Amino acid sequence: MNKELKKMIWCLNLFCIISLAGTIVSSVPVILIYQAINGNTDGNVPDSVVMLGMAIYRVIESLVFVMLFRKCTLTEFRQEKVTKQMIVPSISLMMFFISCYILAVNQPVGVEDAASVLRNVLIAPIFEELMFRGALQRTFRKYCGPAFAIFASALLFAMYHMSFKQFFYTFLLGLFCAYLAEHYSMKNAMIAHIAFNSVNSIYSLAPSAIIPILFLTGSISLIFIGKHRKQIRHMWVKPDRMQIRALFLNVPMILFTMIWALCLIADLA
Numbered sequence: 001m002n003k004e005l006k007k008m009i010w011c012l013n014l015f016c017i018i019s020l021a022g023t024i025v026s027s028v029p030v031i032l033i034y035q036a037i038n039g040n041t042d043g044n045v046p047d048s049v050v051m052l053g054m055a056i057y058r059v060i061e062s063l064v065f066v067m068l069f070r071k072c073t074l075t076e077f078r079q080e081k082v083t084k085q086m087i088v089p090s091i092s093l094m095m096f097f098i099s100c101y102i103l104a105v106n107q108p109v110g111v112e113d114a115a116s117v118l119r120n121v122l123i124a125p126i127f128e129e130l131m132f133r134g135a136l137q138r139t140f141r142k143y144c145g146p147a148f149a150i151f152a153s154a155l156l157f158a159m160y161h162m163s164f165k166q167f168f169y170t171f172l173l174g175l176f177c178a179y180l181a182e183h184y185s186m187k188n189a190m191i192a193h194i195a196f197n198s199v200n201s202i203y204s205l206a207p208s209a210i211i212p213i214l215f216l217t218g219s220i221s222l223i224f225i226g227k228h229r230k231q232i233r234h235m236w237v238k239p240d241r242m243q244i245r246a247l248f249l250n251v252p253m254i255l256f257t258m259i260w261a262l263c264l265i266a267d268l269a
Contacts, residue, residue: 001246001253002143008069008136009252012160015061016259020162030056048115055119062127066135073134073186080185087191090180092220094173094196099214101169102203117201125193132157132174133181133189141182148243150178155247159256162263 030053066073137153144152154174161170173196177189203210247253 001250004069004139005143006250006252008065008139009156009250009256011065011068012156013252013256013259015065016160016162016256018057018061020259020263029053048113051113051115051119055115055123058119058123058127062131065131070135070139073130073138076138077130077134077186080187082187082191083184086180086184086188088220089224090176090188090192091195092217092224094176094192095199095213096217096221097172098169098196098199099210099217102199102210103214105165121194121198121201125197126190128157129177129181129186129190129193132160133177134186137178137181144243145240146182148240150175150182151244152247153178156256159260162260162267164264164267167264 030049132153136156137149140152141149154171154177157174158167158171161167163170173193177193180192181189199210199213202213248257
């Protein structure tokens with residue numbers, strides 16, 4: 001594998017280790033500032049402050065990654081235009097998929113505060129897309145071609161979440177967003193990602209809304225798929241097996257996989 005790609009995966013390893021440290025790294029500065037302003041020294045800090053710290057960390061993390069490996073990502077993002085005809089179908093497909101998942105697992109979700117919604121619905125999608133579909137995917141495309149770039153960026157995106165419960169749907173989300181970024185624009189991928197994440201927050205705040213969302217987005221998705229079935233049939237191209245071996249058989253990726261596997265074990269436990 002190319003040295004530049006290996007460096008990117010080493011960087012993902014470092015970011016994962018920092019993320020696993022949780023509030024120690026991402027939230028402590030914000031917590032200390034909050035305590036200094038409010039004269040609070042008893043250690044009780046609102047969850048919204050912790051979420052703010054994590055949101056700031058995600059912004060810094062993504063921008064550092066982009067600036068280290070592909071500065072032109074930000075310029076490309078500004079210059080790209082949203083493909084308007086893809087907005088409604090991409091939003092519908094994403095919201096329909098995550099609604100089906102939520103109903104299937106029937107996972108109880110606590111009420112989210114404003115800081116959590118801001119982080120999950122706006123900040124995370126925007127900066128994750130810059131990082132994974134911008135810098136990472138387009139660097140992979142440069143050396144390995146578009147088909148492998150879509151697969152690799154989706155896989156690394158799913159693994160980066162370090163969760164067994166989230167792996168399946170984040171991988172599919174990554175594939176779809178990678179396809180949008182490749183054939184349309186990063187902005188289209190961001191819109192779809194925001195729609196995807198918004199359903200979790202809607203479900204947290206209004207669980208009864210999930211059924212109308214499911215039927216509405218499902219209907220729009222079926223109409224879109226019916227009209228574009230020929231294009232969809234040829235949408236996915238299998239990545240080259242040699243490239244897949246090259247992705248996994250190198251030191252940074254082996255380490256990344258080991259960290260991911262340990263997180264999966266902890267998640268299952």
